[in-house]
Amino acid sequence: MAEKCRHRVGIRRSGEAAITEFGPERAALADTYVGEDAVLTYARAQSARAGIRAIGPSGGAFLRLLAAALDAKSVAEIGTGTGVSGVYLLRGMRPDGVLTTVDTEPVRQQCAREAYLAAGFAPNRARFIPGRALDVLPRLADGQYDLVFCDGDPAESRAYLAESLRLLRPGGIVCFEGVFQEGRLAEPDLDDPQTHAVRELVRDVRESDRLLPALLPVSDGLLCAVKR
Numbered sequence: 001m002a003e004k005c006r007h008r009v010g011i012r013r014s015g016e017a018a019i020t021e022f023g024p025e026r027a028a029l030a031d032t033y034v035g036e037d038a039v040l041t042y043a044r045a046q047s048a049r050a051g052i053r054a055i056g057p058s059g060g061a062f063l064r065l066l067a068a069a070l071d072a073k074s075v076a077e078i079g080t081g082t083g084v085s086g087v088y089l090l091r092g093m094r095p096d097g098v099l100t101t102v103d104t105e106p107v108r109q110q111c112a113r114e115a116y117l118a119a120g121f122a123p124n125r126a127r128f129i130p131g132r133a134l135d136v137l138p139r140l141a142d143g144q145y146d147l148v149f150c151d152g153d154p155a156e157s158r159a160y161l162a163e164s165l166r167l168l169r170p171g172g173i174v175c176f177e178g179v180f181q182e183g184r185l186a187e188p189d190l191d192d193p194q195t196h197a198v199r200e201l202v203r204d205v206r207e208s209d210r211l212l213p214a215l216l217p218v219s220d221g222l223l224c225a226v227k228r
Contacts, residue, residue: 030058030218039087043115046082050108054081055151055177059219060088063149066173066224067092072146076167077101078133078160079151083112085177086126087119089149100127100145102136102152137163145169151177154194157201165210168227174211176201180221 036044036057047054055063063085067075072093077086080103090099103109109128116126129136133152137160148164150157157176164174179185179202181195202223205213211225 027058027217031056033058034061036060039115039119040084042118043083043087043111046111046115047084050082050111052081052108053178053220054084055088056219059177059222060085062216062218062222063175064088064092066175067097067147070146070171070173073097074145075099075147075149076137076140076145076164077149077151078137079103079177080105080109080112080128081151082108083115085149085151086112087115089147090116090119090121090125098125098127100129100140102129102131102133104130104132106130134159134163137167140167142166143169146172148172148174149177150175154178154181155197157197158204161201161204165227170227172227174225174227176205176223178220179215179223180217182220185221 034057040060044054066072067089072089073096075089075093075097077089077099080086080101086099086101090097093099101109101112109130113126113128117123134156143166145167146169148167150160150164152160160176161174168174179198181198185195185198185202202215205211205223205225208225210228212228213223213225216222216224
């Protein structure tokens, strides 16, 4: 019975499969370990109302940890959503840090703005840029970001990686949310364009000599890599 409750995530590599197993009980424990306050609960409810999936609590906590470990002053976010991930990032960043967040939906960005203010962050702590990420990112400065968090269109993820490598300083980190694709990544018979693009992303990150990667079983899969 326990075996039936387990999820398997496999990534094929030269005829081999790297398997990560995790049970729902462990995932639930990770999600409840830190807990979420009223601001995050409200932002998450807004996300559900808008029909978009926000990063899970365990993934958010890990983003906060990364931002704190990097003493991050400049963070770029692809996919503002309603502010769940942004609140976590801002809570890990240094007090003078600025989050630059990009989204195609200004209404969602307004929800995020309200969440940041409710969390106690001054308006100048976040720079909101409406628009398609691949139109906005080329306008951002090279090598000036400590962390880039990607939660946009999975079909564009490889292009996000290329832009992230340009934006990050050496030692900076890029993170991609949702790489498990709700289990589709592990199904070899599923090769729709979105899943195919994510598989290519995972391979590119793993095989790049410019990156030191890790694939973490938090939220719906968090792929992170340090720029060497």
